[in-house]
Amino acid sequence: MNGSTGPDDAAAKAPHAITEVARSAGVSSRTLRHYEAVGLLPATAVGAGGLRRYDDRALVRLQRILLLRGLGLGLPEIARRLDDEGDDVAALTAHLTWLEHERDRLARQLAAVRTTVARVEHGEPLTAAEAFAGFAPTRLSVVDPPVAGR
Known part of the structure; x- marks a missing residue:
């Protein structure tokens, strides 16, 4: 599902831009890119210029990540739990x-x-x-x- 697409295609597949998601979730865009780099939260689509976009399913996954981070769990443990659940x-x-x-x-x-x-x-x-x-x-x-x- 990841891959470079045109801006209109990316927005149709994933309506939420990385800046919107970061602002709404109270994290930085850098944090979201880090979560992607470690395999926790892949971008749903990557548009022109590398703009990452997310669909509703990704928002749910990020909510789960943030809930588990709030409990003090590290990223490897969060990844394990997300895989198990x-x-x-x-x-x-x-x-x-x-x-x-x-x-x-x-x-x-x-x-x-x-x-x-x-x-x-x-x-x-x-x-x-x-x-x-x-x-x-x-x-x-x-x-x-x-x-x-x-």
């Missing part, structure tokens, strides 16, 4: 579930810290359960982010 929807659904659990855990931690601040400000006693609500590890951990099919 063939179904984008299943992988994203698993990640969505994990993110929802993380949101809930963070909400519990926020409540615990608010309680601690209020108790300390008013000189009131604090229980250990109140102080550490939300800090206990859950069965879903950042060290082992979701992988579809596990």
Whole structure:
């Protein structure tokens, strides 16, 4: 699918220019070219002058890459996970579930810290359960982010 095409052909195959994708994803064009160089995110089409373009499938793959980078995984591990997880929807659904659990855990931690601040400000006693609500590890951990099919 990669290869040099005319500007109109490239835009038809892949409507998203590298600059648009980089800006929207909060990464640099250089990062996208690096992901391509290491085999993580091939450009869908390369137009005149080497302008890289991406289709919707590439956007989904980049979203998955960025989610896994956000968990602290290195590029080799991300490549392995992407290869192991063939179904984008299943992988994203698993990640969505994990993110929802993380949101809930963070909400519990926020409540615990608010309680601690209020108790300390008013000189009131604090229980250990109140102080550490939300800090206990859950069965879903950042060290082992979701992988579809596990």
